[in-house]
Amino acid sequence: MFDIFKNEGLTCIVYKDNIIYKSKDRGVKPLLELVNNNINVNGYNSIDKVIGKAAAFLYIILGVNNIYAEIISEPAYKLLLENNVNIKYEVLVPFIINRAKNGRCPMEEAVLNINDKNEALAAINKKVLELRG
Numbered sequence: 001m002f003d004i005f006k007n008e009g010l011t012c013i014v015y016k017d018n019i020i021y022k023s024k025d026r027g028v029k030p031l032l033e034l035v036n037n038n039i040n041v042n043g044y045n046s047i048d049k050v051i052g053k054a055a056a057f058l059y060i061i062l063g064v065n066n067i068y069a070e071i072i073s074e075p076a077y078k079l080l081l082e083n084n085v086n087i088k089y090e091v092l093v094p095f096i097i098n099r100a101k102n103g104r105c106p107m108e109e110a111v112l113n114i115n116d117k118n119e120a121l122a123a124i125n126k127k128v129l130e131l132r133g
Contacts, residue, residue, distance in 0.1 A: 001045075005022075005047045010047075010049075011023055011030065012048045014030075016041070021039070021041065031055055032058060034062055035061055042064075043063060045068075049069075050070065050071045052073045052095070052105050053079055053108045054107035054127075056075075056085075057117050057120035058121075058124070060079070060117055067085060067088070068089070071089070072089045073096045074092060075112065076108075077092060111123050
């Protein structure tokens, strides 16, 4: 799967056996689409470019078991460990930086002080609507 991830320039791939969901979309969009469309990926694996706490909550909601991240934030890493998700990563950072590179990612900011996955999902959906304007 790493070859597909790298060769196709993907940001996220969720897979199990021969079933593969892949995306080049940035942020939480690919995971949020799986959640909001009730796609069952319980027990699947993932390779992801960047995981902040919002993405970590979505992975927990989706029931993904094993994740490999190129970059992961400390809050996301802690949350995944607490929820018994196997996680490997290349780089651990204090937080995910926003696209303007002048602060924290707005999605991670939206869930930073949330510990409940249902509250997190509501906050993520709300932030997505706000950002779409």
